[in-house]
Amino acid sequence: MKALAALRSATGTGPRFALLMVLVVASSTPTLDALLQDVPILLGLRDGREGLHGPSGCLYAAGFDPGSSDLENLLTALSRPDTLHKCIGDHTLVPYRGALATLVLLALAAGLYWWLPAARERWRRMVPLETVDADGTLRAELAALCDRAGIRARLRFRVDPERTTSGASVYGRSGSYTVSLHSGLLPRLGTDPEGFRAVVLHELAHVHHRDVDYAYASTALWRAYVLLALIPTFTVTGWVLVLALSGTKSPWWPGAAAMMLAPALVGLLLAGLVHLARADLLRRRELFADRRAVAWGADAAGWQRPDPAGSVAPWLRRLTALLGTHPRWEERRRALDDTGRLDRVSPLAMFLTGISAALLHQSLMTLPALSDGPATFWITVGAVAPVLCFALGLPLVRASGTADGDGRSAAVAGLWLGFGLLLGEFVSSGQHRIDWMLPRPQYLLAFLLIAAVPAVWWSQSLRLALALPRRGQRWTAAGCCALVTATVLWAGLRWWRTGGETLSFGAVDRSAQLAAYYARTVPGDWHGYGPxxxxxxxxxxxxxxxxxxxxxxxxxxxxxxxxxxxxxxxxxxxxxxxxxxxxxxxxxxxxxxxxxxxxxxxxxxxxxxxxxxxxxxxxxxxxxxxxxxxxxxxxxxxxxxxxxxxxxxxxxxxxxxxxxxxxxxxxxxxxxxxxxxxxxxxxxxxxxxxxxxxxxxxxxxxxxxxxxxxxxxxxxxxxxxxxxxxxxxxxxxxxxxxxxxxxxxxxxxxxxxxxxxxxxxxxxxxxxxxxxxxxAVTFTQATAPDDSRLWQDAGDAARKQRGPAPPAQAPETRAWQAASWLNDGGTRHAQQINAASVALDSQLLKSASGKRNADGTVALDEKAFHRLCGALGQRVEEARDYFPVPDRNLQKNWSAALNQVHHGTQDCQEATDPPKNAPHRTDAEREHLFTTSLNEIVSGMRTFGTTVLNIKKTATSPTK
Known part of the structure; x- marks a missing residue:
């Protein structure tokens, strides 16, 4: 019963504070990693091609074109997704530098959390309580109030002589709190003792609810993030704009201006989100502190204070109230008069939670350890599901034993959560787009259903769980319902990433390619089946x-x-x-x-x-x-x-x-x-x-x-x-x-x-x-190539058949693509193929200058030639797996040269060491096949060398 009573008296804002701090920490790692990578590049940027390395160079090597569309670039990247992922991973020289920088940020935040209370005490010049309480009356009254509230934490009282208002405040860190009594409050002990007790009990309620811990921890973490991450990000963005407007060449300007400015937009959204969410949380905790103080015996008449009148318009006053950390007196009185007001789900809270979830997921996707796989969804759901369950579950727990309410409030809360997810996804996904607007933004409305369905299901199923006869059954059922709710939310986010995002990019318009695939693979007359x-x-x-x-x-x-x-x-x-x-x-x-x-x-x-x-x-x-x-x-x-x-x-x-x-x-x-x-x-x-x-x-x-x-x-x-x-x-x-x-x-x-x-x-x-x-039957057979999996694989096959990306329109882009293609692997593959070819030539020269047979023919070391031809073929296969050349004409020559060399190496291996299942050949036939294979390798290497020179010429061509 103690656990149930504690749950019914909980504020439910703790999970939201946790989500907010998890978001700030998760956002710090990619932001700091990008700063550590971009700042050295920007300091030495002269020609755009000099800065094309790392993840940016990998994108250009894959065929990224800032003058194209998001859909074209997406399909280009999907043609070789494994190669792109490997290239980006290879260029991450310090894969955990962002994490190390985040540890520095957390250390700074911990230092601020420890230092802020002491700094406040010095700045405000607090005086001990004994200096204004000669007879001990004040101390006795405060001790009685602490006993009434049941406060067991280490608590000190100080007096702020410079504050003449009749209020108080509390500050400190976990386990050590200080209540600051304003000098104008002390006379109220004699003139208005009930009002004095109401003010003190309100501050003690903050201690009871651990509001000081939440407030100071979030403040310290946010200030550290602003100092080390947010301000440098805005500075870098401003410097990029200065360079771009001053004429400095950049592969990202102006074609990918949206992608360049997106980090600043995300930073602004994050700053506004954190401030609004933190202010909303603190206002709500103020209302809970009021209710707790009244429950401890505070006189509700102490809240009968008028709000200061001003010339500000009412709508503007309501808007600016969202930025404040303390609610207006009118709002506080309504919360005390309407006992169920605080139990209602706030649309603003759900909206801010949705934005937090979207930003958190995008931040997690950029981490090296989480970029591939569903772990990002689980972390996001693990941070959002408790917020959703507490926000919708606490009112039901407090009202358990009645049949009040049903699912409409949950549906509204879920829709606001989905709207937040929608907005957060729209803004944060801009970091990976060159278009300002998605080709099919209407598919973003799916987030309304993704969030509303688990919200309504949780609310309605929890009501059934709370109606069970036994307490153990109720807790077990509630836990099971929470797990199902998290799974459904995870499924919705997973669907968006694997299907909905494809629809929003307009990939469904390319269904003709998939239709052509089925027309080729499924025999029969497809005439008349077009629609x-x-x-x-x-x-x-x-x-x-x-x-x-x-x-x-x-x-x-x-x-x-x-x-x-x-x-x-x-x-x-x-x-x-x-x-x-x-x-x-x-x-x-x-x-x-x-x-x-x-x-x-x-x-x-x-x-x-x-x-x-x-x-x-x-x-x-x-x-x-x-x-x-x-x-x-x-x-x-x-x-x-x-x-x-x-x-x-x-x-x-x-x-x-x-x-x-x-x-x-x-x-x-x-x-x-x-x-x-x-x-x-x-x-x-x-x-x-x-x-x-x-x-x-x-x-x-x-x-x-x-x-x-x-x-x-x-x-x-x-x-x-x-x-x-x-x-x-x-x-x-x-x-x-x-x-x-x-x-x-x-x-x-x-x-x-x-x-x-x-x-x-x-x-x-x-x-x-x-x-x-x-x-059981369906999912145990999921490993077999069932029809649904084959249908999904068909889409991948259709994308791979696109071949290399269409040539970029701008000559600067073509030069940057070619330079990146060479720098990020093309040159290395070419050198490896040349080295293997030189080794084969050296073996030929060695054999030609060695001993001859009795009939005058050259004695060959067949095992050596088999090994060297195999090594050259292996190098060619590795080059085939690399990105296509970002130019269709050059790619055609590159592919033809590799195919010719590879075919020659296969014939060479078959001639020197025929496989067991190969048809029998005479020595003369093997000798002819060996000679033909060498001639084919030489011809292919000649074409190969010419193609590499043409690619280098394209990469070094003037861009003016």
Whole structure:
């Protein structure tokens, strides 16, 4: 009970302070690393090509063109992602220099945290309490107040003689606090003792809530960041602008001006965010301190003070109030009068949390140890999920035992969190773009759903958890719900990085390349399937990112299974705390009937394009038919979830997920029956005309349908439920009818007949067993090359077929690209190939000058030639894996030379040491093959040398 009482009295702002400080620390590492890298370059910058090394040089070597678009540069980088990653890693001479600089920053922050209280005491010239309390009355009163508040920390009282107001303040560091009493407060002990006690109890509440620790730690860390990172970043940005405007050549100006100025914009956003978030947190903790002081016996009349009047407009006063660390007296009085005001989720807090999450994720992505892999998402979710759970969970915990409220406040909070994610992603991603605006910015709206779905699910599932009869069950269920919430949030962020970001860059417009890939790899007549294939390739970008994630699959399964188990465990509960299983299951059955009708309609429509004979290539028909089956199953699930959420009043998201799961499982059974009975359905036949029961055919079609919908149907239904509930709320609001909250409040007093235990248990077994079996079968086969994974690989193959990037328009860019290509690996590969060729030539000269056979022929050391030809071939293969030459004509010559040399080395090895499975050759044939291979190597090396010279000429060509 002590833990529950402590949780109910918590302020809930601690996780937000932790997120803010984690953000500052995480942002320090890439910022300081960039400063340590850029400052030496800028100090010696004369010609742009001299500064093209490191990560910037790797980008230009890969074909980066500041005069192109973000999409073109993205596709260019994706042509050799492993090579680009290796190049950047090789140029990170001190991979942890940013981390070391961050340690210096943290040491400075620790020093400031230790020094600021002492500095304040010296600056304000505090005097001991004994100098103004000769008879000990003041000390006795303060000791009594400390006993009333139960303060056990080391606490000192000082008097500030220069402050004549009747207030006080507290400062210090962890374990040692000082309360500064203003000189104008001391006379109030005799004239207004209740007012004096209210002021002191308010400061003691700050000590009780550890507000001093949060305030001084965040202040010290932020000042250290501003001094070592933020101010130097603005200085470097200003110096870059001066150099650019003064005519100094730079490969980043003006084409990549957005990328150059983005760090300054991110720095400004971070500065504004930290100040607003810190001010909002401190204001909120002031309100909690007021409430704690009143709970300790402070007279609420002490807060009846007027706000200072001024000539400032009211809207401007409200705006500037967001920058202050202390709330206005009017706001403080409202918080005391309305006991539930502090329990409501602040939209500003959620908005700032979303921006913090986006900036944190972008900062983590730049760290060498976290740049590749999903760890950045977990760290971000680990910092954001506690904020979300505490903000939405504490009001429910304090109101546990009642049926007040439902999911609307959580939806609003989630939408504000998503809006913050949207803005933070839009600004921070500009560091990696050359365009000021994303090609498809409307896809950023997905962040609203990414944040709102876990927020609503957590709020509604936690209410079910708190209605359990036993305390141990409640805590266990709440922990499980928190883990599912974090997983769903992780899944949303993961989807954006692997699919949504591609859509926002406009890559979906290049679906013709992927369509051409399927037209080449799937035999058959694709004529007439153009629109279907376009929809298919676009849908894969949406569905494939999460279809093979085992963790996301587990989270999707638990999203509807956990509420169902919680409903089963509730023997007797408060009115309105159940899921209304009968209506929910009925809606699911109706949705399954709609899905069956949709599948029949799809069969009839696809029957018109059925191949004339089953013996012909039916690949296009089967692939497109399978796609529309997937669309039908998803549409039925989403439609059911939308309708259920729109008509429900309580737990609308949980009920929508449960109904959609009924549709999903029955839809799989319908697909299996339709295709297993193919040939017996008349106009609904797909591939067969002979009536036989073919369960294997049903399993073959059901497999890819399940792999692409098992996870996506649940997550998509959650998003559809949010949209449906929002539309229903808007319609009710427009018609003047009660909204979901008001209707739920009026209905909460009316008890409904709870479902029987038999219905609960039967529903759980009927839904859970097949769902768990399907998930286990699907994800245990995820390592095999299933259709969904092959479809995702097809996109990668289509990108690789693009070849080298189109030539840059500006001659300066072409020169910078060629110079970077040479500096970051091209010259090294050329030297290695030349060295291997020289070694082969030396062996030839050595053999020519050595002993001869009796017939006058040269005696060759076949093992040596086999080894030297193999070494030359290895060097050629390494050069092939390097970036294409950033010029298509030069790349054509480069590739032709490498292919010719590589073919010659293979013939050389086959002639000197034939492999076991090679056809038998006579000595004369081997000698001829060896001679031909050497001639081919010589010819290829001649072309190779000419090509390298042309690349160097391009790199050193004048740029004026």
């Amino acid at each position: 279907d294939l376009s929809a298919f390739t676009t849908g894969l970008v949406v569905l494939t990112p999460l279809s093979g994630e085992i963790l996301v699959g587990a989270g999707a399964l638990l999203m509807w299974l956990v509420p169902l188990v919680l409903a089963l465990l509730q023997r007797t509960g408060l009115p309105g705390t159940g899921l209304r299983l009968r209506r929910t299951l009925g809606a699911g059955l109706a949705g399954a009937l709609v899905c069956g009708a949709g599948l029949v309609l799809a069969q009839l429509m696809m029957n018109q394009s059925r191949p004339a004979t089953p013996k012909g290539p039916a690949g296009p028909f089967v692939l497109i038919h399978m796609w529309w089956v997937i669309v039908t199953v998803l549409a039925a699930c989403l439609l059911t979830a939308t309708v259920v959420a729109a008509r429900a009043r309580r737990h609308w998201l949980l009920r929508a997920l449960l109904a959609a799961q009924v549709v999903q499982l029955l839809a799989y059974a319908e697909v299996f029956l339709l295709f297993s009975a193919d040939g017996c359905l008349g106009p609904l036949n797909t591939a067969f005309d002979v009536c036989l029961w073919r369960p294997h055919n049903g399993l073959v079609i059901d497999g890819p349908v399940i792999s692409l919908t098992l996870v996506n149907a649940v997550l998509g239904s959650a998003c559809a439920a949010l949209v449906g509930a929002g539309l229903a709320w808007a319609v009710r609001r427009f018609r003047g009818r009660p909204t979901a909250d008001n209707a739920a409040a009026s209905a909460s007093s009316t008890a409904v007949r709870p479902p029987s235990m038999l219905l609960k248990a039967g529903t759980l077994l009927t839904l859970a067993v097949p769902a768990v079996v399907l998930a």
